Amino acid sequence: MVAKTFGGAVHGVDARTIMIEVNVGQGTKFFMSGLPDNAVKESQHRVESALKHARFFMPRNKTVVNLAPADLRKEGAAYDLSIALCVMKASGQLTTDKLDQYVIMGELALDGTLRPIRGVLPIAIQARKEGFKGFILPTDNAGEAAIVNNLEVYPVANLREAVDFLEEKIQIPSVHIDAREAFAAQLDRYDTDFRDVQGQENIKRALEIAAAGGHNVIMIGPPGAGKTMLAKRLPTILPPLTLHEALETTKIHSVAGRLTRQASLLTTRPFRAPHHTISDIALVGGGGIPQPGEISLANNGVLFLDELPEFKRSVLEVMRQPMEERRVTISRAKVSMEYPANFMLIASMNPCPCGYFNHPEKECVCGPGVVQRYLSKISGPLLDRIDLHVEVVPVSFDEMTANRRSETSETIRERVVKARERQALRFTDHPSIYCNAMMPSNMVKRICAIDDAGKTLLKSAMERIGLSARAYDRILKVSRTIADLAASDTIKTEHLAEAIQYRSLDREGWTG
Structure with a gap:
């Protein structure tokens, strides 16, 4: 007898539907086909033990499991539950005819309990798209799947509970979450704020410009000047995530297995700070089992x-193309995956x-030449993709102990949002920008476009300060952002002058 149900396989940040088929017939041994990896092949032992603990049995006849296409x-242990239920159906232990109406996934422990799996959100989105009756999955993943509307999500704790639900011996209420309501309730809850920062007004201004225009920033300064502290507060002044951005970001974290049971939907902009010993694969993605x-x-x-x-040069160089294209493609002999990579780079x-x-x-x-050799570890093409170079100086004692109240992140973000709204209107005909x-x-x-006075200023800066030709476009983009913050339709001389000062590393003789 042949039994079938459905699961999902993550491909990049999207999912494909997988049909799980089991045939129990004459003969002996257990066979599995459909390009399973070792984790999938080992499901035989997990399924057998889980069936025994649930007071069922593993058939001793010839059992063929096929995963189509x-x-x-196929990778991972997420097909355990669907394989177990199909084995039971094919061997006559399960009488329900509803298996093929559901997407069923979950990793089985040896005692039949279910463990959470990765990539639930894209699988749930695909299940809704293909019109399945519901999604049966581990309890710990229910919140993540439930943010997909118009899909019934049934959380089960163990194999016995899944069987009883399908046989209609018990009723399991489906989990429903209003994604918009949950998103609005948790939106922009940060633990840090710019009001905690004393002094450093010029750095705050530079980060405000970066946030308003989506510019990359590098901060240069001595130890203890506050570079890391300022960088950690940058997400608090970026425009709030839209629901579409939140779902896209959550999908990536779901595929990577980074979501917790309490965080079914990401509502704050991610802040990632890898250590300088990171490998190029860990930074851009890939590996034996490709991951973001x-x-x-x-x-x-x-x-x-x-x-x-301090980062290895090879690690920094692999970022160049993703920074330009805002996506990264992982290519293998038989498969190619694409992951979004639309991020702001903040370096110190x-x-x-x-x-x-x-x-x-x-x-x-x-010693002589040491500073130049140190800075030359950062290649010109990478530096070319960083719009703002900001020198950070230590905060004086008087500034640290002053009772002046600094601007809050919310106040700064209001100006950033208004500038972004001007840009959105400007790029209406260019949806990708x-x-x-x-x-x-x-x-x-x-x-x-700049007027004659602006051209004279920019020419003088490039000649006298020694700005490189590659800085030309960057200065114009930054000056356009400064004008947007000032609600100006044209780039004025003062906007251009402020943008020029943010090119520290382009100055000839900066390193002595």
Whole structure:
């Protein structure tokens, strides 16, 4: 007898429906086909033990399990529950005719209890799209699947409970979550705020400009100047996530297995800060079983690279294309996966190995040429993709102990949102562009036009300060953002002058 039900396989950040078929007939042994990996093959032992503890049996006849489509590789232990139920149906232990109406997934423990699985959200979205009656899955994953509307989600704790539900011996209420209500209730709950930062007004201004235009930033300053503290507060002034962005970000974290039972929907922009010993695969994604990397986990949020020159050069170089295209493609011999990588890069670094080059009080002890060699660890093409270079100086004692109240993140974010609204209106005819940092070069010339006085200023800056040619477009984009913050339709000379000062690393002789 042949029994079948359905599951799902994650491909990138989307899912494909998998049909699980089991035939129990004459003969002996257990066979599995459909390109299963080792974790799927080992399900035989988990299923047999779970059936025994639930007071069922594993048939000793020839049992063939097929996972279709057969040319798509199946990975992980998430098919245990569906295989177990199909084995029971094919061997006459289960009488229900509803198996093929559901998507059924879950990893079985040896005693029959169910463990949570990865990638539930994209599988649930695909199940709704294909019109399945419901989704039967582990209790711990129910909240994640329930944010998909128009899909009945039935949480089960163990194999026996799943059997009793399908046989209609018990009723399990479906889980429903109003995604918009849950999203609104938890939106923008951050533990940090810019009001905690004393002084550093110029750095706050630079980060406000970065947030308003989606620009990448690098902060250069001595140890203890507050670079990390400021970077951690950047997400608090970014525009709030839209529901679409929240679902896209949640899908990535679901596929990577980073969601907790309490966080079924991400409502704050992610902030990822990998250590400088990270490998290139861990940063951009991939591996034997392809998984999203840190740049994808930072999608719609911030990727913070502390001590940038300490990262391996190969790690930094693999970021160049994803930063430009805002997505990363992982290619293998038989499959190619694409993950979103629309992130803001915030980097920090010391100006030299000892950390005190250009320090107002402490003397740098680095020898001749050491500073230049230290900075040369960051390649020109990578630096070219960073719009704002900001020098951070230590906060004085008087500033730290002052009773002045700093602006809150909410106040700064209001200005950022207004600037983004101006950009959204400007790029109405270009749906793939929604902030100034995403403008291509041909659009920069048209949108970031400057008058004769501005051209004279920019020419003088490039000649006298020694700005490189690659800084030209970046300065124009940043000046357009500064104008948006000032609610100005044109780029004025003062906007251009402020943008020019944010190109510290382009200055000739900056390293002595």
